[in-house]
Amino acid sequence: MDIHVPKDHPRYQSITIREQLVDAVNRKVVAPAGLIAHGRGEAFDYLCGEQTPSPSLQAITAAAACLLRAEHPVLSVNGNFAALCAGDIIRFSRAAEAPIEVNLFYRSPEREQAIEEVLRDAGAEEILGTGDSASGRVPEIGSERRRIDPKGIGRADVVFVPLEDGDRTEGLIAMGKTVITVDLNPLSRTAQKASITIVDNITRTVPLLIEELNRLKSLDSDSLDSIVESFDNRKNLKAVLDYITRRLSQFRFEGE
Numbered sequence: 001m002d003i004h005v006p007k008d009h010p011r012y013q014s015i016t017i018r019e020q021l022v023d024a025v026n027r028k029v030v031a032p033a034g035l036i037a038h039g040r041g042e043a044f045d046y047l048c049g050e051q052t053p054s055p056s057l058q059a060i061t062a063a064a065a066c067l068l069r070a071e072h073p074v075l076s077v078n079g080n081f082a083a084l085c086a087g088d089i090i091r092f093s094r095a096a097e098a099p100i101e102v103n104l105f106y107r108s109p110e111r112e113q114a115i116e117e118v119l120r121d122a123g124a125e126e127i128l129g130t131g132d133s134a135s136g137r138v139p140e141i142g143s144e145r146r147r148i149d150p151k152g153i154g155r156a157d158v159v160f161v162p163l164e165d166g167d168r169t170e171g172l173i174a175m176g177k178t179v180i181t182v183d184l185n186p187l188s189r190t191a192q193k194a195s196i197t198i199v200d201n202i203t204r205t206v207p208l209l210i211e212e213l214n215r216l217k218s219l220d221s222d223s224l225d226s227i228v229e230s231f232d233n234r235k236n237l238k239a240v241l242d243y244i245t246r247r248l249s250q251f252r253f254e255g256e
Contacts, residue, residue, distance in 0.1 A: 060209055072157050076162075077103070091210050170193050
């Protein structure tokens with residue numbers, strides 16, 4: 001069902017994103033459970049004021065520096081990420097010089113093909129992690145998330161895994177990889193276990209990351225190392241929680 005949302009509607013952005021995801025479910029790009037995951041994230045976005053929290057800007061800088069100093073960075077893409085950010089994924093991949101790998105919890109040949117089509121329509125030339133190419137495994141993970149491409153995540157030192165499952169985040173870190181994630185819930189296992197967590201809406205984060213990658217490209221390796229090594233993920237998550245707490249404490253109902 002097509003729904004016209006006027007641009008002056010106060011919920012224009014969030015309703016548009018919802019409709020994109022519903023359409024993506026119909027095209028098998030997004031699994032139905034992805035709608036539940038999005039709704040959970042949207043609730044936390046309200047708590048953040050539907051804007052990028054200031055501590056998350058620091059995490060974005062650290063993530064950009066980490067990707068630039070990486071030897072083999074990879075962007076892990078699931079259905080929700082592809083549905084909402086296809087064009088930005090391609091620009092992000094080029095800015096970070098990081099290949100794209102499809103990784104799915106609800107994996108099927110049909111979904112792989114649907115997501116690959118979305119990414120190729122957006123300009124992707126090479127897509128890893130589909131079909132027989134996902135022959136590697138993340139140890140101790142039972143779901144289809146365990147499947148990785150030996151040419152991609154299998155050899156990566158830094159993996160960008162937004163909208164992620166906590167078990168695979170832990171599994172990738174156990175393999176010695178640096179994990180950058182985007183998660184609107186600062187209390188999730190993914191957010192708590194990742195090397196760098198950006199607490200923000202993925203549709204806001206990726207354009208900011210592209211800008212930051214381009215800004216930091218002129219820095220030498222020592223400067224990039226300094227940015228990454230000075231970042232403390234747990235302190236940053238605490239700063240985000242403090243940010244949310246301040247917003248809630250300042251909230252007032254009309255007439256109070």
